[in-house]
Amino acid sequence: MSEENKYNKPLPEFRPETKPFWDACKNHELLLPKSKETNEFFFYPRALSPGDDMAEVEWGKASGKAKVWTYSIHHMGPTKAYKGDGPYVVALVETEEGVKMMTNIVDCDPNDVHVGMDVEVVFDDVTEEVTLPKFKPTA
Amino acid sequence: MASTIPGIKDAREILKKNKIVVAGIGETEQGKIPNKSSFQFLSEASKLAIEDAGLKKTDVDGLVTAFSLVEHTFMHCTTFADYFGLNPKFFSSIAIGGATAVWMVAEAAMAIASGQAETVLCVRGDNTLSGISSSGMMALIREMCHAEFEYPYGLTTPGGYALAAQRYMHEYGATSEQLASVAVTMRKHAAMKDNAMNKDPLSIDDVLNSRIIAEPLHKYDCSIISDGGAAFIVTTEQKAKELGIEKPLAYLWGMGQGYSHQYMTTLQDLNQIYSAIERSGKRAFDTAGIGPKDVNLAYLYDCFTITVLLELEGLGFVEKGEAGPYALEGRMEIGKDLPINTHGGLLSQAHLGAMHHVIEATRQLRGEAGPRQADNAEVALVHGNGGIVSAHSTILLGKQALS
Numbered sequence: 254m255s256e257e258n259k260y261n262k263p264l265p266e267f268r269p270e271t272k273p274f275w276d277a278c279k280n281h282e283l284l285l286p287k288s289k290e291t292n293e294f295f296f297y298p299r300a301l302s303p304g305d306d307m308a309e310v311e312w313g314k315a316s317g318k319a320k321v322w323t324y325s326i327h328h329m330g331p332t333k334a335y336k337g338d339g340p341y342v343v344a345l346v347e348t349e350e351g352v353k354m355m356t357n358i359v360d361c362d363p364n365d366v367h368v369g370m371d372v373e374v375v376f377d378d379v380t381e382e383v384t385l386p387k388f389k390p391t392a
Numbered sequence: 393m394a395s396t397i398p399g400i401k402d403a404r405e406i407l408k409k410n411k412i413v414v415a416g417i418g419e420t421e422q423g424k425i426p427n428k429s430s431f432q433f434l435s436e437a438s439k440l441a442i443e444d445a446g447l448k449k450t451d452v453d454g455l456v457t458a459f460s461l462v463e464h465t466f467m468h469c470t471t472f473a474d475y476f477g478l479n480p481k482f483f484s485s486i487a488i489g490g491a492t493a494v495w496m497v498a499e500a501a502m503a504i505a506s507g508q509a510e511t512v513l514c515v516r517g518d519n520t521l522s523g524i525s526s527s528g529m530m531a532l533i534r535e536m537c538h539a540e541f542e543y544p545y546g547l548t549t550p551g552g553y554a555l556a557a558q559r560y561m562h563e564y565g566a567t568s569e570q571l572a573s574v575a576v577t578m579r580k581h582a583a584m585k586d587n588a589m590n591k592d593p594l595s596i597d598d599v600l601n602s603r604i605i606a607e608p609l610h611k612y613d614c615s616i617i618s619d620g621g622a623a624f625i626v627t628t629e630q631k632a633k634e635l636g637i638e639k640p641l642a643y644l645w646g647m648g649q650g651y652s653h654q655y656m657t658t659l660q661d662l663n664q665i666y667s668a669i670e671r672s673g674k675r676a677f678d679t680a681g682i683g684p685k686d687v688n689l690a691y692l693y694d695c696f697t698i699t700v701l702l703e704l705e706g707l708g709f710v711e712k713g714e715a716g717p718y719a720l721e722g723r724m725e726i727g728k729d730l731p732i733n734t735h736g737g738l739l740s741q742a743h744l745g746a747m748h749h750v751i752e753a754t755r756q757l758r759g760e761a762g763p764r765q766a767d768n769a770e771v772a773l774v775h776g777n778g779g780i781v782s783a784h785s786t787i788l789l790g791k792q793a794l795s
Contacts, residue, residue, distance in 0.1 A: 263546075264544055296657060322559065323559035325555050327554075327606045331548045345555055345656060354657065385544055
């Protein structure tokens, strides 16, 4: 990868308990953590279920389908790396499994995004190590 | 005697018995002040508050500070004790973002009620505008959101509040004009405040025509960043008498906290935010034995216009969804239904968390607010929120002792 094309936006630093999520993303698969006791999904990944059960965690495959719960078209990014990019959509989507994920809504005009919009996961291989799950309008 | 776990009734009895008061207030100049350091602002504000109360430095035996966005300290309170030359019996640094200043009063009160100190200096100051580096600002933004699951999507701090605002507008039909009117009211109030950073008249159109930062929030929906310091002294009515404090006292009537979430990702719905604000307010109201209708002045956390609307509703001053029209009708102005942030708030006066909110509430109860003085300034509510409408704290202050 040449210097100019180098991805210089913020990247996640994996923790041991979050690594299965990122490993799956790299394989273009959306895995979500859930409680071994109640089978309830939660997000973001933690070492133990944040529910009252404090249970061990297992991973379940997500359908990849979600609805936009809220969004904001950002006209300014958090770092210099966003300069010249133009407005982008940061959204909280609610997945079919009932958890919320922060993401970008891509492959559409930002002005077409609305609350309740049906979206589906796409995988953006931003570096060799990191794949970010993003969402696009359902065809 | 059987032991019992203290509840609201006991809290009320403790406040009635101890008569905790805010007795001295001090605020430095605010704005862009590039020739002063963070600890200089802390020192100057502390001196002003001590002098306002007519005290000597040696009368202070407790210290509560917050944190600095510029000077990275591991132990902020004791770093300042060393710098300022204090030997406190009780010391604590509070780091709950915008909920900090309000909770300083509560923490000082709890220290006093449990015999740890008698006269507590609470101070915050920072050269945030002039002193913060771009890497420091980036670190701040990163800390406001989840570094691993939110920040990689380019979420900014205004963006986090924009997510809340967008959902609020979707659910309740609130408009950008209604949000803008909050900023307009704050500017009107700031025009009457000596040390306010932004005093130029501001119209709804000015807000709507200002640069979009993160839709639906414009530049003037966002609070300012400033340099400055502010301090207040918490003690008891009896100690104030012993020390010969002559300034009118503002009495603590109640306090409470409410937690909603840290990261927007774990927010279930808007009711989770409302519930946290309500619980924070309810414990303060129940302790004081009053309700929202008994409050004459409210100091709400206005880091963004949206927070004022959520807090006005969550605290029970208006029904859910009614704060927007309430703001647009100008009912938060001095002389109207419920004057809010009579000093101009974070949107126009200065940004030092809710320090100035506590100080202005005290000033109003003293009757010392000059051109901004509200009629019937008997009971003031001060509410702070940290994170992205995440962590809440509320206090109630009265002109008279709690009875």
